[in-house]
Amino acid sequence: MMRRGALVAVLVSVVLVLTGCSGIPTSGQVQRSDVTVEPPAAEIEFLPASPVKGDSQEGILRGFIDAASSPQNDFGVARKFLSLTFAVEWDPNASVIIDDGAREFGVTSDTTMTIETDVRANVDSAGGYVELDSPVPATLDFSFVNEEGEWRIASAPPGVLLERITFDQVFGQQVLYFFDPTFTLLVPDVRYFPSRASTPTRIMKALLAGPSAWLGQSGAVVSAFPPGTQLVADTVPITGTSASVDVSAPALDTSAETKRRMLRQAAASLAKLSSIFTVQLSIEGVPQDISAQSDDAAESYPQVDPRPLVISNGRMGYLQSTGSLDEIPRVSDAVASFTPWAAAYSGVHRAATVNTEDGLYLVRSSGSTALVDARENLAPGVFDYYGYIWSVPRELPHDLFASTIGGAKRLVTTPWPDDGRVVSLALSRDGARVAALIESVVGTKLYVSGITRDAQNGPIAVGPPLILPVAGDVATSAVWVDALTVGVLTTQSDITSLITLNVVGGSARSVSPGAIGLNLAAANGIDQFFMRSGDGSLLSYRPGGAWRSVATGVSVQAQVQ
Template structure:
C-alpha cells in the first residue's frame, strides 16, 4: 500500500481548531466517539479536555436560524452552517424554504476563500461576494485558484410563517480555508498502473460525516480524475456501481454491495477490486463527524456473497533512505564519511563525467547527464549514449525501463529511450511555454510533473502518461496546472506518491514549497544557495545540495549538514526487493 506517512493527518490540535473558528459556530470535542453539544439548555461543566496523545478531534455544529433574523443574517447563518456537514447538512437546510431544502445540492462543490466576504442587498435578494483561493468540484477534486478575482452569487428570499428563508441559492457551499481544513479531509482513491503491479493514488476531498465511506466508494467506481484517464486502470467491470447509495460500516468492516456487472469478475479481478476498495477505505480513521473507522471490506453482488479470494498485496516503491551522491571520484550511497557503491553502476557513472543521474528501482540501470549528453548505464557493463542534443535537462526514468530526455529550450521535444536503444517521440499537449526547467516521473510511472516557463512566470503542471504496447510511452495527457509562480522554479522532485517539492529562486534566495497532486501547497523551511533538491521517502528525507557542495537534510524546522564535497545528488526510483 502507498506510504501515507507524509500526508496531512486527519486530526489536528484543539488549539489549531479553536484559532480557526472565527465562524459563529459551536465546537464539539470528539475523543473516543462522536459527541454532540445540545443546541439549547444551560452550559454544563464538562471537565478537562484531553487525549492520550494530546490531540483531539473537533466537530463544528452551527446554530440554526434565530427568530426575527434579517435576510442578511439568514444568509450569513446559512453560509456558516456549511461547516456542519452532519446528517447531509441538516442545519444548513433549516435556513432554506421548504421547496428548496430537498433540491439544494451541497455536494456540487466548495468555494474556498480567506474571509473578507461582503453581503450586499440587491432588490429583494442578497448578493454574497468572496475572493476564492481554491475550489473542490462535485467529484471531490481540489484545485488552487490561479487568481483571487471575486466571485458573486445572489440569494433570493421568501417569508415562511413570518420568518425569512432562502428561496433560491446556487448549488455547493462556501468555506474559509481554515475551516475547510477541519471539515474536509483528503482521501486517495486507489487505481492501478497499466501493468496492475502498482497502485496509483487519485486524491479527493470529502466532508467528514457518516456517509464518507459511500462518497469514497461511489467516486472510486465512477472512475479516475479526467486528467488521469487512459493512464491508470481499474479492476471493476464497466458499468459497476453501488446497488444503493450506502456503504454501511459495521465493526470496522465496510459492506460494499455492487450491481450485476461485477458478476463478470474472476478470482484475480476480485482480488484487485478488493485491494482498490480496501486501500481507499482504510484511510477512514473514525470519530470525526460520525465517520466510522474501516479495517476490512466485504464485497457482495446484488446481495450475494462473492467467492473467497486471498488478499492481494502491492508494496509502494520506497527508496534507500541514504542519499545517492557523487562525492569526489566515488558514486553511491552516503554512509557516514564513506560511500557504498552500486555494483556495476558506480564506476561507469563516474567515468561518464556525470553531473546528474537517476537510478532504477532494481539498481541495475542508471541514466546520467554529462557534457556529451544523456547516457544509459547497465549493470551488465553496457553503456549507451542515447541523446546528444545540447542543453538537455537531467534525465528522468520510469519503472518500465524508459529514460526520458528533453532540451530546456524545446519543451515539446520530449523523447523516451528504451533499454535496447530504441527512441520514441512522446507527444506533449502543453502550450505557451518557451522553456522547460525540470521534469520527473512518479515512481509507479503513470504521472509526469514539469516546470514550464514563459517569460517571468513558472508553471508547475502534472500530466498522465499514456502508454501503448509493452508499456511504451505514446503521449502525455492534457496537463493539469498545479501552481503558477512569479519566482523562477528550478527543480521539481517527488516527495511521496501524492506530493512534489519545488525549488524556487528569487530575490537572491532559494525557497522550497510542497504541492500535493490534487491538494494544497505548503512552504518548507528556507535555505540559502541551494542548487538541487531530491526527494526520498516523505518530507523528512528531502535532500538539498548547496552551490559549494554541502549536502543538507531537514531536521525539524531547520536543515542539517550531512557532508561536503558533493558533486550532485541522484534520484532513486526505489530499492531492490
C-alpha cells in the same frame, strides 16, 4: 441583524482502544490479531445555530452560510434556512468555494442579495480539489421568500462557501486508488470529503465514478470495477469496524481475479478511515468469498534504497552514515570517466544516466556506456518505472524522447506550452505520472499528467495536465517525494531557497532550508528528502522543518527510480 461567529466549535474526543488488524486487511471476513490500534484523532464538529425568529434577510443569509459548515444529518441545520421547496432541491455536495472569510454582503432588490468574495480554491462534486494561482473574484446570488412571516432562502448557488480555516477542519483529505494498466500497482488519486459518517459512501461513489480527468483521460490508470457499477443501497454501512461494499450487477460477470482486484481497490481507498479495518465485498447483496493481497496501498508504491545517491570526487555511490560512499560496482568506475552535472539511476534496471556537456549518456551495470541523446541544452535525464530514459531539450518542450536501455528511441507527445522552457522532469515510481517544471510567458508552473503507454508499456504521450502554481522567483528542480507529493525547489531573490511540497490534487505547504539549493532528490518519503546546496553540501530534511548537513563535497545528487 448582523451575526458572525454563530458557530460553536466542539472538540469531540473519542478515546477507544481497539484490538484489531494493523492497517486494513483485504480479506472477505473480519481478521483478528494482537495489535493495539491507536485511538482515532479528535475531530472538530461545528454546531451551528438554527434560524432566529423574525430575523432579517441578511441575518438568514449569514446564518445559512455559517450553518453550511456543518454536514451533520445531510446539512440538516443549513436546510432550515431554506424555503420548503428549495430545502429539498439544494445540493450541498455539488461544490465547495474556499475563501479567506472576507466577504461583502449586498442588497440588490427587496428579495435578492449577493455575496462578493475572492475564491482561493474549490472542490467539485467528486471531491477534486483545485488551488488557484491567485484569488478570483466571485459574486454569489441569493433570493428570498417569506413563508409564514419568516424570511427563507428560495434560491442559492449549489454547494457551500467555506473559509480556509473552516474547510481544513470540516473536510478531510482522502485517497482513492486505481490500478496501473498492468494491474500491478495502485496509483493514488487525492480527493476531499466532509469528515462524517457518510465519508465511506462518498469515497466509494467517487471510486466507482472513476479517476480524476487529468489522470483518467490519458489511460494511465484503470479500475477493476466494470463501467456502470454502482452501490446497490447508495450507502456503505459500517458494522463494528467492517465496511460492507455492495455493488451492482455489472460486477457479477467477472473473474475471481477481477473480484480480488475490486476488493483490493476498495480496501486501499477506505484504508485511511480510522473506523474501518476490514472490507466485505458483495455483489447484488451476495457476499463474495474472496481475499485480496494483504499488502496495503503504501506498500504498492515501489521503494528504493533510502540512502542518498551522489557523485563525490568523481565516484558514484550511496552515502553512508559514516560519510563514506558505498559505490555501485562498475557503474561508479564508468561514471568517473565523465564530468557530469546531473545523474539518474534505476535500481531495478541497474543502470545510470549522466548529463554532460556532450549530451546524455547511459551507464549499464556492466560498466559499458552509450550516448543516448546528443541534443544541446538537455534537461536532466530521468528513468521511468519500466526503464525508459526520458530526455528533452529545455527550449523544445515538444521534442521529448523516451529511449530504451537497448537504444531504441521514440517521440512522446506533450501538452506543454509551445513557448515553455523545461526546467526539470520527474517520473513517479508507479510509472503512471510525470511532473514537468516549466517556465513560460504565464510564469513557472508544475504540469502533472498521466502517461499514455502502449501494450509493451512504452510511453506514447503525456496526458492533459493538472497545472499547479509555483512560488518563488527562479525554479530549479522538481522531484516526487512520495506517491502523493511533488517537491519543487525555487530561489527567492538570490537570497534563499524555498521548497514547496505539492500534494497532487490537494494543497501545498512550503519549507525553507535556510540555504541556496541547486536540486532535490528523495527516496521513500518526506523523512528521506535531500537538497544539494550551492557549496556542495547535502542537506537532509526532518519532519517538523529542521534541516541538517549530512555531507560535503557533493558534486551531483542523483535522481533514483
